[in-house]
Amino acid sequence: AQSVSQHNHHVILSEAASLELGCNYSYGGTVNLFWYVQYPGQHLQLLLKYFSGDPLVKGIKGFEAEFIKSKFSFNLRKPSVQWSDTAEYFCAVTAANFGNEKLTFGTGTRLTIIP
Amino acid sequence: ETGVTQSPTHLIKTRGQQVTLRCSSQSGHNTVSWYQQALGQGPQFIFQYYREEENGRGNFPPRFSGLQFPNYSSELNVNALELDDSALYLCASSLGTSSYEQYFGPGTRLTVT
Numbered sequence: 001a002q003s004v005s006q007h008n009h010h011v012i013l014s015e016a017a018s019l020e021l022g023c024n025y026s027y028g029g030t031v032n033l034f035w036y037v038q039y040p041g042q043h044l045q046l047l048l049k050y051f052s053g054d055p056l057v058k059g060i061k062g063f064e065a066e067f068i069k070s071k072f073s074f075n076l077r078k079p080s081v082q083w084s085d086t087a088e089y090f091c092a093v094t095a096a097n098f099g100n101e102k103l104t105f106g107t108g109t110r111l112t113i114i115p
Numbered sequence: 116e117t118g119v120t121q122s123p124t125h126l127i128k129t130r131g132q133q134v135t136l137r138c139s140s141q142s143g144h145n146t147v148s149w150y151q152q153a154l155g156q157g158p159q160f161i162f163q164y165y166r167e168e169e170n171g172r173g174n175f176p177p178r179f180s181g182l183q184f185p186n187y188s189s190e191l192n193v194n195a196l197e198l199d200d201s202a203l204y205l206c207a208s209s210l211g212t213s214s215y216e217q218y219f220g221p222g223t224r225l226t227v228t
Contacts, residue, residue: 004157036219044158044205044219090157101213102148102171105157 002027002093006106013081014114021076021109023065023091030096033074034103035065038088047089050074051096061085086113119208119220127226128196136191136223138206146170146212147189149181150205152222158205164189165212193225201227 005024013019025031035047048059055067065076074091090108094101120139128134140147146165150158160173164183178194187208193200203224207217 034216043221044207046216046218049216092157096213101215102160102163102173103150103158103207103217104160105150107155107157 002031002095002104004091004093004104004106006089006091006109008109009107010110010112012112012114015083016080019076019078019081019085019111021089021091021111023074023076023106025072025074025091025093025104027072027093027095032094032096032101033065033067034092034094035059035063035074035076036090036092036105038090038108040087044090047076081111081113083113083115085111087111119206119218121204121206121220121223123223124221125224125226127228130196130198130227132196133192133194134196134225136193136204136206136225138189138191138208138220140187140189140206140208141218144208144210144218145187146209146215147183147187148207148209148217149189149191150207151175152203152205154202161191163212170212196227198227201225 033050036044050067058064088108091106092103122137148163149161152158162172163170167183180192183189203222205222206220209215209217
């Protein structure tokens with residue numbers, strides 16, 4: 001069974017600072033990787049996803065993530081954060097092409113941006 | 116295009132009672148997955164329905180059951196409610212079961228007292 005670790009539970013940054021949120025997964029096979037965001041009072045939204053191909057994927061709102069297979073990592077980055085990025089961020093993984101692709105989520109990272 | 120909708124928004128039940136939560140999938144989506152999100156945790160997979168059949172189940176007891184209807188909407192039923200069932204219940208729909216993005220609804224907040 002797959003699992004996901006997000007080691008940063010709460011990150012506090014000032015506006016314009018650079019962001020990197022860690023995500024590591026454990027699974028021996030091929031995976032699909034996702035970052036979801038949950039803004040206060042809103043539902044989970046997909047930021048970006050990796051299925052195959054270029055390991056550097058770009059998502060909405062200036063976010064990007066890099067899949068490093070050898071490190072089982074899929075870290076989320078943004079060069080300059082804004083106050084509106086304050087939210088909970090979840091990394092998730094599915095076992096690719098399994099026919100029942102349940103999302104396995106990490107425990108989430110709460111991001112607070114100080115104006 | 117209508118997104119995923121869930122009802123009710125909030126629900127308060129007493130321990131031992133039964134509850135039914137509803138989900139309408141996004142137009143064109145034939146797969147619905149249900150997740151439980153406890154406070155301060157990531158969502159946990161309960162089960163998935165594909166074309167009206169259960170297509171995988173997470174580590175939840177049999178008192179958690181579901182249905183999917185011909186229009187691909189879905190219900191989650193929980194019997195004999197326990198205090199630990201208090202959580203946000205999320206429904207997600209997708210075009211299929213493999214390598215498809217899942218779109219989430221706003222959730223139903225269940226409180227068991």
